[in-house]
Amino acid sequence: xxxxxxxxxxxxxxxxxxxxxxxxxxxxxxxxxxxxxxxxxxxxxxxxxxxxxxxxxxxxxxxxxxxxxxxxxxxxxxxxxxxxxxxxxxxxxxxxxxxxxxxxxxxxxxxxxxxxxxxxxxxxxxxxxxxxxxxxxxxxxxxxxxxxxxxxxxxxxxxxxxxxxxxxxxxxxxxxxxxxxxxxxxxxxxxxxxxxxxxxxxxxxxxxxxxxxxxxxxxxxxxx
Amino acid sequence: xxxxxxxxxxxxxxxxxxxxxxxxxxxxxxxxxxxxxxxxxxxxxxxxxxxxxxxxxxxxxxxxxxxxxxxxxxxxxxxxxxxxxxxxxxxxxxxxxxxxxxxxxxxxxxxxxxxxxxxxxxxxxxxxxxxxxxxxxxxxxxxxxxxxxxxxxxxxxxxxxxxxxxxxxxxxxxxxxxxxxxxxxxxxxxxxxxxxxxxxxxxxxxxxxxxxxxxxxxxxxxxx
DNA sequence: AGGATTCTGTTTGATTTCAAACGAAACGGT
DNA sequence: ACCGTTTCGTTTGAAATCAAACAGAATCCT
Numbered sequence: 327x328x329x330x331x332x333x334x335x336x337x338x339x340x341x342x343x344x345x346x347x348x349x350x351x352x353x354x355x356x357x358x359x360x361x362x363x364x365x366x367x368x369x370x371x372x373x374x375x376x377x378x379x380x381x382x383x384x385x386x387x388x389x390x391x392x393x394x395x396x397x398x399x400x401x402x403x404x405x406x407x408x409x410x411x412x413x414x415x416x417x418x419x420x421x422x423x424x425x426x427x428x429x430x431x432x433x434x435x436x437x438x439x440x441x442x443x444x445x446x447x448x449x450x451x452x453x454x455x456x457x458x459x460x461x462x463x464x465x466x467x468x469x470x471x472x473x474x475x476x477x478x479x480x481x482x483x484x485x486x487x488x489x490x491x492x493x494x495x496x497x498x499x500x501x502x503x504x505x506x507x508x509x510x511x512x513x514x515x516x517x518x519x520x521x522x523x524x525x526x527x528x529x530x531x532x533x534x535x536x537x538x539x540x541x542x543x544x545x546x547x548x549x550x
Numbered sequence: 551x552x553x554x555x556x557x558x559x560x561x562x563x564x565x566x567x568x569x570x571x572x573x574x575x576x577x578x579x580x581x582x583x584x585x586x587x588x589x590x591x592x593x594x595x596x597x598x599x600x601x602x603x604x605x606x607x608x609x610x611x612x613x614x615x616x617x618x619x620x621x622x623x624x625x626x627x628x629x630x631x632x633x634x635x636x637x638x639x640x641x642x643x644x645x646x647x648x649x650x651x652x653x654x655x656x657x658x659x660x661x662x663x664x665x666x667x668x669x670x671x672x673x674x675x676x677x678x679x680x681x682x683x684x685x686x687x688x689x690x691x692x693x694x695x696x697x698x699x700x701x702x703x704x705x706x707x708x709x710x711x712x713x714x715x716x717x718x719x720x721x722x723x724x725x726x727x728x729x730x731x732x733x734x735x736x737x738x739x740x741x742x743x744x745x746x747x748x749x750x751x752x753x754x755x756x757x758x759x760x761x762x763x764x765x766x767x768x769x770x771x772x773x774x
Numbered sequence: 775a776g777g778a779t780t781c782t783g784t785t786t787g788a789t790t791t792c793a794a795a796c797g798a799a800a801c802g803g804t
Numbered sequence: 805a806c807c808g809t810t811t812c813g814t815t816t817g818a819a820a821t822c823a824a825a826c827a828g829a830a831t832c833c834t
Binding site for chain 2: 392414415416419453456457464465472491
């Protein structure tokens with residue numbers, strides 16, 4: 327397990343915890359490790375899980391299948407990403423996806439109860455671990471809420487302006503860079519790339535925005 | 551403060567904590583209370599907050615204003631709802647909304663640090679409190695993720711079927727009730743109510759679904 | 775029972791988006 | 805400098821949504 331310490335320390339869950347304490351800590355957490363061959367299933371959809379998975383090697387797919395059995399890939403995980411934390415922490419829920427190894431992979435399992443229960447033996451970093459977990463969940467909440475705000479807008483134009491406005495607010499300037507290219511921005515906003523490009527052109531012609539590559543500027547308030 | 555104990559005990563944050571421990575607990579948390587007149591502002595957008603608010607009386611609006619100063623009401627809070635928990639727990643963030651009292655209101659403030667730091671004096675329920683907080687954040691995460699899945703679908707029909715499929719999966723049956731009326735469902739899915747009704751009719755005619763009021767049945771897999 | 779209100783389904787024309795295709799520009803590697 | 809790939813803007817017809825309006829059904833209230 328020691329060979330994965332550098333991966334583990336890169337995980338937000340162990341942020342601010344020194345690598346030297348890992349051995350005793352992982353012990354204290356009753357952490358187990360398992361390897362999966364390519365194609366193996368780590369968890370099945372509907373499983374009631376009580377452990378959080380931390381991917382330390384390989385590549386996992388989160389696969390969702392609807393009532394009719396159609397499967398779709400919800401996300402791809404690479405080290406040191408985690409999975410199952412919301413389901414574990416949220417209580418009685420069951421996993422809404424299957425977890426499948428797309429490459430030979432290794433996963434560290436951390437018991438949820440052991441994480442959120444401060445140990446009587448005064449494990450120094452346990453409190454920090456809990457704060458990290460809370461921070462991770464809260465952060466994800468904020469990101470989801472922000473995205474939701476943009477996506478709930480009805481038209482492509484509104485979605486785009488909602489997004490650009492948000493970034494401008496965050497940066498505190500009406501001129502800023504965005505971290506997406508066109509296709510990524512379209513995916514993020516759940517619209518068609520071509521339609522997005524077309525709207526951008528219109529807004530530029532109308533003098534509302536200007537842009538060049540990833541740099542954008544808000545010029546004036548849009549009509550309506 | 552005692553008169554609000556019944557409200558407080560209804561908050562998910564204090565679930566499983568007996569009312570008798572409230573006095574000592576709220577003390578231990580360094581909890582403060584403030585009253586606001588109708589129209590008063592509890593927090594301003596952009597404030598860096600370190601306390602979680604628990605509304606015990608009145609009614610609050612979360613108001614967001616974009617870069618151009620247009621304001622919109624994001625949510626309405628009634629007791630015993632909380633606010634600011636994601637921002638506090640998420641670390642360096644600033645409040646993305648203003649909090650305004652729409653009626654004469656009273657708010658309990660709980661210091662974030664005091665909540666997530668188990669006290670040395672072995673406050674019995676502190677651990678439970680932390681688990682509750684984690685549970686709240688995780689739960690919200692799951693709800694947001696589910697909604698996101700439906701809303702990112704491109705067409706009204708896809709959004710509807712994604713939602714109905716999810717409910718059917720949860721209920722474990724292809725025949726089920728939903729907790730929304732038409733307008734609420736349309737709002738939840740971010741589509742036009744009339745367009746939603748029209749799509750529902752089409753799907754019924756096509757033999758894909760059947761419904762009556764809030765009761766739905768999935769009959770067969772949709773084409774495409 | 776009667777009347778007002780809310781909820782739902784349907785239609786309409788205008789608007790918007792989708793999906794696919796294409797060319798130009800930018801980029802990267804050899 | 806060359807070629808292949810990716811990115812971006814534009815156009816097109818087809819399809820879907822919006823927004824508004826209206827009527828019937830259900831519900832609530834007195």
